[in-house]
């Protein structure tokens with residue numbers, strides 16, 4: 001698994017295509033007019049956001065996990081949006097069903113490469129639906145990124161049941177502080193997630209939000225009997 005896994009655009013469970021594929025987005029509300037309740041309603045209406053996750057997605061504010069500078073794909077490259085310079089557009093993007101790049105390599109224009117992103121809310125909801133944790137499940141997330149997905153897990157299951165790992169210590173530091181500001185305290189580890197996180201094992205659910213070519217055997221070793229592993 002490479003350091004900079006791309007953002008997921010499909011969800012697979014146990015290496016197989018999910019029974020319920022991610023439906024294509026059929027925008028009913030333009031991004032400029034989207035609010036979080038509108039996005040939640042849209043995701044719920046298409047069956048992507050289940051009742052089990054609706055409360056967490058409503059309660060956890062995605063904006064609190066996003067940096068002030070984000071980028072979206074404009075077809076040719078990455079268009080930046082600064083919260084300071086264009087707060088209305090930043091808000092609209094935060095509430096839209098869009099993957100937002102949250103960290104870029106330094107470098108000139110087209111040579112810049114995204115190194116972390118906040119996944120599309122549709123993908124986040126689909127992967128959580130496929131994860132289908134029990135209320136008592138202990139969960140390992142690989143790819144902390146902003147900490148938003150970990151916040152949804154911690155909100156629903158309790159912080160003590162959630163461990164999240166990212167290879168980038170700058171990201172884990174930022175995510176830990178964003179989580180703490182929301183009163184959430186999951187275990188946040190800076191490490192290569194390919195090795196899982198043995199001290200927290202066994203896990204009932206393992207979710208990777210970065211790309212993997214194959215499920216690392218360490219995850220299988222750290223999975224409790226009957227565990228579910230969800231990867232992009």
Ligand SMILES: C[S@@+](CC[C@H](N)C(=O)[O-])C[C@H]1O[C@@H](n2cnc3c(N)ncnc32)[C@H](O)[C@@H]1O
Nearest residue numbers: 003005116143145146148149166167193209210
């Ligand atoms: C799509 S982003 C994660 C989105 C995140 N779950 C969120 O809610 O914002 C993918 C993340 O995976 C991390 N990553 C890539 N390779 C990794 C690895 N081998 N171990 C741990 N994290 C990794 C990247 O640093 C990046 O932050």
